[in-house]
Amino acid sequence: MKTHHFLTALSAPSLFKSGNAWRFPSPAKLNLFLYINNKRANGYHELQTLFQFLDYGDWLEISLRDDDEIQLTPNIPNLPIEQNLIYRAAKALQQQTGCKLGANIHLDKVLPMGGGIGGGSSNAATTLVALNYLWRTQLSSDELAEIGVKLGADVPIFIHGNASIAEGVGEIFHDCEPAEKWYLVLKPNISISTAAVFSHPDLPRNTPKRTVEQLLNDEYTNDCEKVVRNSYPEVEETLSWLLKYAPSRLTGTGACVFAEFDDEQSARNVFDMKPEGISGFVVKGCNRSPLHQWIEKFPDSFF
Ligand SMILES: C[C@@](CO)(OP(=O)(O)O)[C@H](O)COP(=O)(O)OP(=O)(O)OC[C@H]1O[C@@H](n2ccc(N)nc2=O)[C@H](O)[C@@H]1O
Numbered sequence: 001m002k003t004h005h006f007l008t009a010l011s012a013p014s015l016f017k018s019g020n021a022w023r024f025p026s027p028a029k030l031n032l033f034l035y036i037n038n039k040r041a042n043g044y045h046e047l048q049t050l051f052q053f054l055d056y057g058d059w060l061e062i063s064l065r066d067d068d069e070i071q072l073t074p075n076i077p078n079l080p081i082e083q084n085l086i087y088r089a090a091k092a093l094q095q096q097t098g099c100k101l102g103a104n105i106h107l108d109k110v111l112p113m114g115g116g117i118g119g120g121s122s123n124a125a126t127t128l129v130a131l132n133y134l135w136r137t138q139l140s141s142d143e144l145a146e147i148g149v150k151l152g153a154d155v156p157i158f159i160h161g162n163a164s165i166a167e168g169v170g171e172i173f174h175d176c177e178p179a180e181k182w183y184l185v186l187k188p189n190i191s192i193s194t195a196a197v198f199s200h201p202d203l204p205r206n207t208p209k210r211t212v213e214q215l216l217n218d219e220y221t222n223d224c225e226k227v228v229r230n231s232y233p234e235v236e237e238t239l240s241w242l243l244k245y246a247p248s249r250l251t252g253t254g255a256c257v258f259a260e261f262d263d264e265q266s267a268r269n270v271f272d273m274k275p276e277g278i279s280g281f282v283v284k285g286c287n288r289s290p291l292h293q294w295i296e297k298f299p300d301s302f303f
């Protein structure tokens with residue numbers, strides 16, 4: 001059984017290993033809300049954002065090597081291996097720990113890139129967590145997150161593994177338990193650069209900071225949404241269409257948008273009507289990352 005919905009696979013533990021290769025999920029995330037509180041002197045923006053994981057994503061299949069080579073297959077078009085976050089994460093872990101082992105890594109990719117659902121960051125986090133286990137390098141999850149944050153702002157949340165409100169530039173986490181809704185996620189046919197959105201002159205940058213309790217009880221919105229809707233007609237069209245059926249928002253800096261539902265069937269009914277040429281998937285939110293649910297079933301401890 002091969003599925004990119006991980007929690008179904010969790011009931012078949014034989015999937016932990018296939019031949020010599022260990023298998024690890026690399027889930028997506030949504031930003032259920034995202035507020036920009038401030039712009040720091042170094043150009044980075046201070047955020048308050050609610051991360052929840054999705055029961056959907058890529059698989060990494062990893063086998064060990066006796067030499068220190070990192071092999072990655074298949075090639076992602078237009079992305080040299082040295083720039084792939086999986087390769088960079090593996091190299092950074094070797095460098096940090098002095099480990100002399102290597103790995104052959106196969107990436108089974110389904111998550112759209114540049115979509116605001118964190119695929120690249122999640123791949124990096126899964127690589128760090130999995131190799132730290134397979135190489136027995138024994139770093140703590142905080143030490144892994146320290147390596148991860150240098151690769152991308154969202155890597156630490158995927159190592160942390162609990163739905164959280166992140167603050168600062170994403171380094172402070174407050175665990176929380178938002179409703180685990182069903183989502184229809186749609187990807188308009190464009191890729192959006194995070195840097196381009198953060199440098200847009202019309203972006204609101206001074207939303208007042210709120211307490212965790214206030215944030216969870218107020219309406220959820222995304223401060224990037226207006227600028228992205230105005231700049232990318234594809235996002236505007238897709239979001240306007242979704243809003244006819246359910247409460248819907250942008251995730252991260254886009255391009256993906258999501259609508260929320262109380263049950264799977266309602267999400268599937270709207271999925272079945274989606275405009276042609278727009279890809280998407282129906283998925284459940286998870287407050288515990290599927291990666292962590294997966295490794296908790298392994299016989300020995302990961303961190
Ligand atoms: C804002 C989020 C929310 O999840 O957007 P998405 O990427 O998921 O859409 C992420 O934290 C993004 O993470 P990531 O995509 O890794 O961003 P980075 O590579 O660290 O930063 C890309 C660029 O965006 C800007 N940037 C990013 C994060 C931040 N808090 N303030 C910023 O100003 C900076 O100009 C930076 O050079």
Ligand SMILES: Nc1ncnc2c1ncn2[C@@H]1O[C@H](COP(=O)(O)OP(=O)(O)O)[C@@H](O)[C@H]1O
Binds near residue numbers: 083086112117121
């Ligand atoms: N393993 C990887 N998977 C996806 N993207 C990667 C990977 N390694 C590097 N990247 C680069 O990171 C960029 C952002 O990827 P991703 O995390 O999927 O999007 P986002 O941050 O918008 O959610 C991609 O456009 C790609 O250039």
